[in-house]
Amino acid sequence: MTRHLDRREFIQLAGLATAGVAGVVFSSGLRGVSFAAGKGRAEDFMFLQMSDLHWGFAGPAVNPDADGTLDKAIAHVNALPHQPDFIVFTGDLTHTTDDPQERRKRLAHVRDAVGKLKVKKQRYLAGEHDASLDRAEAFKEFFGETRYTFDHKGVHFIVLDNVSDPTGKLGDDQIQWLRADLAKHDKEAPIVVLTHRPLFDLAPDWDWATGDGSAAIEALMPYEYVTVFYGHIHQEHHQLTGHIPHHAAKGLMFPLPAPHSVPKKAPIPWDAANPYRGLGFRTIESQSGGDEYALTEQSVEKA
Numbered sequence: 001m002t003r004h005l006d007r008r009e010f011i012q013l014a015g016l017a018t019a020g021v022a023g024v025v026f027s028s029g030l031r032g033v034s035f036a037a038g039k040g041r042a043e044d045f046m047f048l049q050m051s052d053l054h055w056g057f058a059g060p061a062v063n064p065d066a067d068g069t070l071d072k073a074i075a076h077v078n079a080l081p082h083q084p085d086f087i088v089f090t091g092d093l094t095h096t097t098d099d100p101q102e103r104r105k106r107l108a109h110v111r112d113a114v115g116k117l118k119v120k121k122q123r124y125l126a127g128e129h130d131a132s133l134d135r136a137e138a139f140k141e142f143f144g145e146t147r148y149t150f151d152h153k154g155v156h157f158i159v160l161d162n163v164s165d166p167t168g169k170l171g172d173d174q175i176q177w178l179r180a181d182l183a184k185h186d187k188e189a190p191i192v193v194l195t196h197r198p199l200f201d202l203a204p205d206w207d208w209a210t211g212d213g214s215a216a217i218e219a220l221m222p223y224e225y226v227t228v229f230y231g232h233i234h235q236e237h238h239q240l241t242g243h244i245p246h247h248a249a250k251g252l253m254f255p256l257p258a259p260h261s262v263p264k265k266a267p268i269p270w271d272a273a274n275p276y277r278g279l280g281f282r283t284i285e286s287q288s289g290g291d292e293y294a295l296t297e298q299s300v301e302k303a
């Protein structure tokens, strides 16, 4: 099921999103298709977001199939009738460990596992589990830089690193870098921001925020067609800051509770009656030249 909605409906939907709405088209702006076509902008395409793999996590009460869940997700992706143009991993590829050798072992495992995906064009982000103990030193050995940009079919993608700094900030240097990159684009350019933590204050006392995320949002605000995709909170979530939508994806190891729905943040225990519940990934279909995105939530197991 896919339907279109305008910005007012989006705001209403944001409140319903935890009910598991799938296949909804989120509008990043109000411009019509004809104008986009007139400008000769991007063609439609599909990419896939996978997040919070947490390879190395152990806790049978939370996920008794900790070693098998990632492979199931990969098999599911490979079986999709329509393969994405590329796949983005929005951080926490590994579960944290104090041991630098073990960290590298986990990163190597993930590198080999995602090598089994049919789609070889992949983009990686670090999460704080991967990167906050060594400022992403090990992560970079396996997956490259933690902040960068790329372009795909007319859409400009900006990857922000709000995890290498253990205080969870972007830092002035990165915000300057972001401003300089944005300055190269006109205000109507379709832009997608990929990051791990939410840029807005979803639940700062649960570490669901970016210390200086408001500076990034401020820099993005003059741009009309910005959409943010992130991970970290292990659940689907949709929110607007001004005209900018932010979409969190499910994780692939354990779900976390809705923000402030329980006194203390902790993984949701495994439900034997509903195995893999709350785990998944999403396909993201760019429409109208990057003005709209149709999100479809996928479960871990092969459909």
Ligand SMILES: [Fe+2]
Pocket (backbone or CB within 6 Å): 052, 054, 091, 092, 127, 129, 232, 233, 234, 251
């Ligand atoms: Fe995570």
